[in-house]
Amino acid sequence: MATNSGWRLLWLCLTLGLLPGLSHQASIAESDYYTAGVVEFRQSVLSTSPWSENLAGYLEIIQSANASETDIIVFPELTINSMGPQTFVPDPTEQIAPCLNDPSALYYAEFLVSLSCAARNVSKYLVINVSEKKLCTDTPEDPRPCAYDGLNIHNTNVVFDRQGVVISRYRKVHLYGENRNTTYEPELETFETDFGVTFGTFTCFDILFYTPAHQLILEQGITDFIYTTMWFSQLPFLTAVQTQQAWAYANNVNLLAAGASFPLVGSSGSGIYHGREGALSSVMVQGTGERSIHVAQVPKYTVRRPIRQRRQRRALGTSREAISSSNFTMKRDYLENYQSELLPIAENQSGNLTKDICYEKFCCHFDIEWRPLEGGSGRSASYRLGAYDGWRNEQNVDANYIRNCGLFACTGPTLEECGGLPSSEKLEEQGLRVAFTRLEIGVTYPESREFLLMPNTVLDDLLPLEPSRFEWSQEQQSVDSYQYDVRFGLRDSVEVSNLLTFAIYGNYYDDKCTFGVGSEEQQVACGYKNGSSRLVLFGAGLLMPLLLLLRG
Ligand SMILES: *[C@@H]1O[C@H](CO)[C@@H](O)[C@H](O)[C@H]1NC(C)=O
Ligand SMILES: *[C@@H]1O[C@H](CO)[C@@H](O)[C@H](O)[C@H]1NC(C)=O
Ligand SMILES: *[C@@H]1O[C@H](CO)[C@@H](O)[C@H](O)[C@H]1NC(C)=O
Ligand SMILES: *[C@@H]1O[C@H](CO)[C@@H](O)[C@H](O)[C@H]1NC(C)=O
Ligand SMILES: *[C@@H]1O[C@H](CO)[C@@H](O)[C@H](O)[C@H]1NC(C)=O
Ligand SMILES: *[C@@H]1O[C@H](CO)[C@@H](O)[C@H](O)[C@H]1NC(C)=O
Ligand SMILES: *[C@@H]1O[C@H](CO)[C@@H](O)[C@H](O)[C@H]1NC(C)=O
Ligand SMILES: *[C@@H]1O[C@H](CO)[C@@H](O)[C@H](O)[C@H]1NC(C)=O
Numbered sequence: 416m417a418t419n420s421g422w423r424l425l426w427l428c429l430t431l432g433l434l435p436g437l438s439h440q441a442s443i444a445e446s447d448y449y450t451a452g453v454v455e456f457r458q459s460v461l462s463t464s465p466w467s468e469n470l471a472g473y474l475e476i477i478q479s480a481n482a483s484e485t486d487i488i489v490f491p492e493l494t495i496n497s498m499g500p501q502t503f504v505p506d507p508t509e510q511i512a513p514c515l516n517d518p519s520a521l522y523y524a525e526f527l528v529s530l531s532c533a534a535r536n537v538s539k540y541l542v543i544n545v546s547e548k549k550l551c552t553d554t555p556e557d558p559r560p561c562a563y564d565g566l567n568i569h570n571t572n573v574v575f576d577r578q579g580v581v582i583s584r585y586r587k588v589h590l591y592g593e594n595r596n597t598t599y600e601p602e603l604e605t606f607e608t609d610f611g612v613t614f615g616t617f618t619c620f621d622i623l624f625y626t627p628a629h630q631l632i633l634e635q636g637i638t639d640f641i642y643t644t645m646w647f648s649q650l651p652f653l654t655a656v657q658t659q660q661a662w663a664y665a666n667n668v669n670l671l672a673a674g675a676s677f678p679l680v681g682s683s684g685s686g687i688y689h690g691r692e693g694a695l696s697s698v699m700v701q702g703t704g705e706r707s708i709h710v711a712q713v714p715k716y717t718v719r720r721p722i723r724q725r726r727q728r729r730a731l732g733t734s735r736e737a738i739s740s741s742n743f744t745m746k747r748d749y750l751e752n753y754q755s756e757l758l759p760i761a762e763n764q765s766g767n768l769t770k771d772i773c774y775e776k777f778c779c780h781f782d783i784e785w786r787p788l789e790g791g792s793g794r795s796a797s798y799r800l801g802a803y804d805g806w807r808n809e810q811n812v813d814a815n816y817i818r819n820c821g822l823f824a825c826t827g828p829t830l831e832e833c834g835g836l837p838s839s840e841k842l843e844e845q846g847l848r849v850a851f852t853r854l855e856i857g858v859t860y861p862e863s864r865e866f867l868l869m870p871n872t873v874l875d876d877l878l879p880l881e882p883s884r885f886e887w888s889q890e891q892q893s894v895d896s897y898q899y900d901v902r903f904g905l906r907d908s909v910e911v912s913n914l915l916t917f918a919i920y921g922n923y924y925d926d927k928c929t930f931g932v933g934s935e936e937q938q939v940a941c942g943y944k945n946g947s948s949r950l951v952l953f954g955a956g957l958l959m960p961l962l963l964l965l966r967g
Contacts, residue, residue, distance in 0.1 A: 443609075443610060443611075444609065444610055444611035445611075446610065446715075447714060447715055448712045448713055448714045448715060449486045449487065449608075449610045449612060449712070449713055449715065450484045450485045450486050450487075450710065450711070450712050450713070451485060451486065451487050451488075451489070451671050451687055451710070451711060451713050452481070452482050452485040452487070452488045452489070452708045452709065452710045453488075453489045453671050453672060453673040453685045453686065453687055453696075453708070453709050454473075454476055454488060454489065454490045454491060454673050454685070454706070454707070454708050454709075455491070455673065455674055455675075455676045455683065455684075455685040455698055455700060455704075455705060455706070455707050455708075455709065456469075456472065456473075456476075456490060456491050456494045456673070456674075456675060456676055456706050457494075457675075457676040457677060457703070457704035457705055457706050458493075458494040458495075458497070458675060458676075458677065459472070465498045466495060466496045466498065466499065466500065466524075466526055467526070469494060469495045469496075469526075470495065470525075470526045470529055470530070472706050473490060473495065473530065473533075473543075474529070474533055475706075476488070476706065476708050477533050477537055477539070477541070478533075478536075478537065479708065481708050481710060482537075482539075482708050482710070484710065485539055485708075485710055486539060486540060486608070486610055487539060487540035487541075487542065487608070487641075487671070488539055488540070488541050488542070488708065489542045489641050489642075489643060489671045489672075489673040490541070490542065490543045490544065490643065490673055491544065491643050491644060491645060491673040491674050491675040491676075491685070492544045492570070492618055492619055492643040492644050492645040492673075492674075492675055493544055493545075493546065493570065493645055493675065494544070494645070494675050495526055495543060495544075495545060496524065496526060496545055496546050497546055499546070500524050501524070501545075501546045501547065501548040501568060502523055502524030502526070502527045502545055502546075502547060502548065503522060503523055503524075503547070503548060503549070504523075504527070504545065504547045504549075504571055504573055504581060504584050505523070505581045505584075506584070507581055507582050507583050507584055507606070510580050510581075510582075511580065511581055512531050512535070512575075512578055512579040512580040512581070513527050513528045513531040513579070513581070514528055514531035514532035514534075514535055514579040515531075515579070527545070527573070530543060530575065531575055531579035531580075531581070532579060533579075534575035534576070534577065534578070534579040535577070535578055535579035538577040539577060540574065540575065540576055540577060540608060541574070541575045542572060542573070542574050542575075542616070542641050542643065542673075543572070543573050543575075543643075544570065544571065544572050544573070544618065544643040545570075545571055545573055546568060546569075546570060546571075547568065547569045547570070547571035547573075547584075547586070548566045548567070548568055549566065549567045549568075549569060550565060550566060550567075551565055551566065551567055552565070554567075554598075569586040569598065570586065570618065571584055571585060571586050572584070572585040572604075572616045572618065572641065572643055574606050574614075574616070574641075576608075576609075577609070582606050582607075583604055583605075583606035583616065584604070585604035585616045585617070585618075586598045604616055604627075605631065605635065605637060611715065611717070612638075612639050612715060613637060613639065614637070614639045614640060614641050615627065615628060615631040615632075615635075615637040615639070615640050615641070616640065616641040616642070616643075617640065617641075617642055618642065618643050618644060619642075619643070619644040619645060619646060620812070620813075622642065622644075622658060622659070622662055623807075623815045623922065623924075624813065624815060624924055625865040625924045625925075628640060628642075628662075629666065629865065629867060632666050632668060637668070638668050638669060638716040639668065639669040639670075639671075639713075639715075639716070640663075640668060640669065640670050640671065641671050642659065642670055642671065642672040642673070643672075643673050644672060644673070644674050644675065644684070645674070645675035645677075645682050646658070646674060646675075646682060646684055647680075647681040647682060647746055648681055648682075648683070648684065648743070648745055648746065648877070649745070649746035649747065649748050649834075650745055650746070650747060650748065650823070650834045650835060650836070650873075650915065650916070651748060651750075651821065651823035651824070651833070651834050651873070651915060651916040651918065652748060652819065652821065652823075652871055652916060652918060652920055653748070654684070654699070654745075654873050654877050655672075655674055655682075655683060655684020655685075655699060655877075656684045656685075656686050656694070656697045656698075656699050656873075656877065656878055656879060657871060657872065657873040657877070657878075657879045657916070658871075659672045659684065659686055659688060659697075660686065660688050660693060660694055660697065660879045661869035661870060661871045661872075661879070661920060662867075662869065663688035663689070663690055664688070664690060664691055664693065664869065664870060664882060664887075665867050665868060665869040665870070666690070666867070667690035667691050668690055668716075669687075669688065669689055669690065669713050669714075669716070670686075670687070670688040671687055671713075672684070672685055672686050672687070672688070673685050676700055676704030676705050676706070677704045678700055678701045678702055678703070678704055678742060678743045678744070679702070679703065679704075679742075679743075679744055680744055681743070681744040681745060681746060682704075683698075683699050683700045683701070683704060683743070684697075684698070684699050684877075685697070685698050685709055686698065686709070687709065687710075687711040687713060689713060689714055690716075691882060692882060693879075693881050693882040693883070694878075694879075694881070695711035695712070695713065696709040696710065696711040697709070697878060699738075699876070699877040699878055701738050701742035701743045701877075702742050735874075735876045735878075735913075736876055737842055737875040737876060737913065738836060738875065738876060738877050739836055739837055739838060739839035739841075739842045740835065740836040740837065740838050740839070741838065741839050742839075743836060743877070745835055745836045747834040747835050748807075748808070748834050749808035750801065750823075750830055750833055750834050751830065752803055752805060752808055753774070753801035753802060753803045753819075753830075754772055754773065754774040754801065754802045754803065755772070755799045755800060755801035755802075755830060755833075756770070756772060756799060756800050756801075757797065757798075757799055757825075757828055758783065758797075758798040758799060758800060758822070760785065760796060760797070760798065760849055762787075763787050764787060765784070765785065765786040765787065766784070766785055767783060767784040767785070767853070768781065768782075768783050769781070769782050769783075770783075770800065772800050772801065772802040772820070773802060774802040774803050774804045774805075775804060776804075777802060777803075777804035777818055777858075778802070778858070778859075779800075779802040779820030779821075779856060779857075779858050779919075780856065780857040780858065781800050781820075781822065781855070781856055782853065782854075782855040782856075782857070782904075783800075783822070783851065783853060783854050783855075784851070784852045784853035784854075785849050785850060785851050785852060786849070786850055786852055787848060787849060787850075788848045788849060788850050788912055796824065796848055796849045797824070797825040797826065797827055797828055797832065797833075798822055798823065798824055798825060798849075799822070799823055799825055799830065799833050800821070800822050801819070801820070801821055801822075801823065802819070802820050803817065803818070803819045804817075804818045805817070815922055815923070815924055815925075816922075816923040816924060816925060816926035817920065817921055817922055817923065818858075818860065818921035818923060819918060819919065819920055819921055820856050820858050820918060820919045820921075821856070821871065821916060821917060821918025821919065821920075822854065822856075822914075822916070822917045822918065823915065823916045823917075823918070824875075824914065824915045824916070826841055849912065850910050850911065850912040851905065851910065851911045851912070851914060851917075852910050853904075853905065854904060854905045854911065854917055855902065855903070855904030855905070856901075856902070856903045856904065856917070856918070856919055857900070857901070857902050857903075858900075858901050858919060858921075859892075859898050859899065859900055859901075860889075860898065860899045860901055860921055861897060861898055861899075861929050861930040861931050861932070862897040862898065862899065862929070862930045862943075863923050863924075863926065863927070863928060863929040863930065864927050864928035864929075864941065865923075865924050865925075865927070866921065866922060866923045866924065866929075867921075867922045867924075868889055868899070868901055868919060868920070868921050868922075869919070869920045869921075869922065870882075870885060870887045870903050870919065871916065871917075871918040871919065871920040872885070872914070872916055872917050872918070873915045873916045874911075874913045874914055874915060875913045875914075875915055876913070877915075880911065880917075883906075884905060884906055884909045884911065885903065885904065885905055885906060885909070886902070886903070886904055886905075886906050887901075887902070887903050888900075888901065888902045889901045897930035897931075897943055898930065901919060903917075903919050927941075928941035928942070928943075930943050
């Protein structure tokens with residue numbers, strides 16, 4: 416390692432004459448924030464040379480006035496060379512800037528060289544996601560058979576620093592049915608910046624798993640994440656921005672999320688999130704997608720202050736517009752697995768309901784009050800209350816274990832009509848003509864080795880509720896208890912309409928070592944003692960509050 420940093424120093428010295436002038440806007444290590452840009456990017460599909468057309472789009476954004484203040488720009492998953500050409504990616508320890516080391520692009524692909532040059536030119540950190548080729552012989556310890564051409568193909572996040580040097584290379588762990596190779600061992604990748612922030616990176620589907628992102632938080636105290644995605648939104652719980660904001664909130668970290676923009680196949684959703692304060696900027700587009708950069712000043716956790724008032728609101732949140740199924744292709748969760756009940760909303764009438772919905776032993780307590788909204792044709796909105804304790808219904812890819820409680824919108828009274836967007840006709844004639852004046856979910860959650868409980872909401876414009884409108888608490892029942900009381904509700908005097916989902920998403924990942932699950936021997940082996948004192952010390956439930964405390 417010492418040799419590497421030595422080389423870096425030498426390399427910097429040798430190339431000093433070629434260094435571009437450092438931008439005067441660059442955030443420095445002492446500043447209490449940095450400026451980030453996330454790019455929502457519509458990929459070229461029809462062009463004869465998609466990669467060069469995508470590259471031109473990247474360069475235009477990098478050089479745009481909107482990007483001028485940024486320290487770091489994040490581009491989404493596979494929006495540059497998914498249709499080729501693949502590229503080699505230098506090992507970060509070698510501190511290679513393709514722009515300088517391979518200016519004619521003889522070894523690295525041309526787009527990689529161009530982007531390395533662009534990073535130097537504007538003196539910014541750039542994060543891109545590429546289709547990488549790698550020699551199998553680079554990993555001699557991997558016993559798996561290599562492909563005939565001697566190459567592994569990875570989906571890889573590449574980070575350039577302000578000098579165009581590749582300082583990080585992260586290969587995705589949880590593939591979503593892609594025709595790609597996994598790494599022999601999961602690689603936990605982080606990188607440091609000159610503005611004093613260390614980032615972890617992860618991709619897309621990874622957000623539903625413990626490794627790598629949640630693990631980086633608990634084991635390395637990482638507070639800032641780069642997330643590149645081509646997400647396929649699913650109702651009621653997993654639309655893109657809904658998932659991003661919930662994750663950043665639950666972990667209380669900064670998340671820079673850049674999404675591929677292709678709403679007609681279900682992809683969109685980018686944002687910059689500051690933990691418990693929610694989105695500093697977020698966007699969910701419809702129709703044919705767009706190419707745009709969303710910029711925000713991101714407070715650093717090291718200099719954390721109570722609540723910053725000076726934050727920017729959502730980039731495009733001013734003119735909210737309900738999204739219909741003709742403008743966004745939405746997947747639907749397999750809600751038939753849920754225990755659910757129709758909320759008894761009578762036409763033109765206020766109402767209330769206090770009710771437990773249980774999925775076997777797992778019970779969700781709902782406390783709800785609503786009133787009708789003026790202006791509809793009088794047809795009532797439909798909502799269901801649901802509970803589920805089990806594996807997420809996923810074929811062919813990794814599934815995660817969930818314990819969910821939620822209220823979700825339906826276009827009619829049957830369960831089949833829940834978890835979708837209304838058609839544009841239905842949207843016009845019906846809308847969601849009800850406002851919730853009170854909405855609270857209370858649940859007792861068991862501790863587990865690894866778990867993450869998230870406030871999960873989305874409105875009909877596919878953006879979530881801002882944290883200023885809800886209250887969330889997760890409290891251990893007593894110091895020696897393995898159970899947590901979670902309350903998620905609207906703040907007093909907050910009224911919410913246009914709601915699609917209001918839920919607690921309890922992600923238990925692989926459900927290993929969950930309190931109360933399995934035989935008594937298993938419970939003891941997991942460190943749960945049936946008595947007064949706690950033995951378990953590695954549980955996420957214990958570590959997390961501790962880390963949050965430390966970060967103050
Ligand atoms: C460098 O950036 C400027 C704008 O910041 C742009 O006009 C110029 O074309 C860029 N040069 C290269 C070689 O990318
Ligand atoms: C990588 O993927 C190819 C094609 O699916 C496969 O033939 C090869 O065995 C994989 N390599 C490794 C190391 O798993
Ligand atoms: C890069 O994009 C691909 C393509 O969708 C994605 O599967 C992969 O996870 C991304 N890589 C990383 C490291 O996030
Ligand atoms: C949404 O769909 C409607 C009906 O098909 C159409 O009139 C409208 O222009 C679309 N909006 C966007 C943003 O694509
Ligand atoms: C640049 O910012 C302006 C104002 O926020 C916005 O209207 C425009 O769409 C942005 N352009 C891009 C390419 O993001
Ligand atoms: C709840 O609804 C019942 C009728 O179902 C009504 O009598 C009662 O006043 C309502 N309570 C509140 C607090 O609105
Ligand atoms: C509800 O209100 C609408 C509009 O005011 C009216 O047309 C409709 O008949 C009412 N429905 C009932 C059941 O009162
Ligand atoms: C724990 O102990 C109580 C009585 O002290 C007993 O009722 C219960 O079944 C025990 N549970 C487990 C998981 O051992």
